[in-house]
Amino acid sequence: AQSVAQPEDQVKVAEGNPLTVKCTYSVSGNPYLFWYVQYPNRGLQFLLKYITGDNLVKGSYGFEAEFNKSQTSFHLKKPSALVSDSALYFCAVRVVYNQGGKLIFGQGTELSVKP
């Protein structure tokens, strides 16, 4: 079965420290991977995606993600965390579905950045 896993329900870091939010996937064929962020009672905001090419993808707000095919991972990273980065983060993989495509989401990881 095609799936996405975010092994940590919660990640806590201090402001200014690097952060990593983990994501692993299981798909048949090429993986098309996405990261979204959600602030309380808001919709999801797109951060970045991996389609093909360079394994290090740069996105919005200083975030980047590293695609690792051998480990089937797509971890989200930021060199220096901000308090305003505190939010819920979702990893997703786009898969072929019927005649189109759909996103399969992980359960989400709550990031808490303390001053």
Added chain:
Amino acid sequence: DGGITQSPKYLFRKEGQNVTLSCEQNLNHDAMYWYRQDPGQGLRLIYYSQIVNDFQKGDIAEGYSVSREKKESFPLTVTSAQKNPTAFYLCASSRGGTTTDTQYFGPGTRLTVL
């Protein structure tokens, strides 16, 4: 949240009532989607539409219905047949329905059944 609007932001429904959630986009996107979000879970696909006058069931379509009469609009009706409708509902759109297109989300509607 970009050019996708959802209304209302909060909606309260009595048991046995049908309610309709609005989703409008001005991005000229062909594909539109409805997801349901429950606490501690990822999003689950309810319905999607790749083109006007066409839509497909997602993973949890039972108790829901949609229409796509206009490119910019994709309303979702939560019927009385939906056993547990209390949730946060998110609408999304993408330029096309292919696997590489990015989906952009609206601000969501929180539905509560009283």
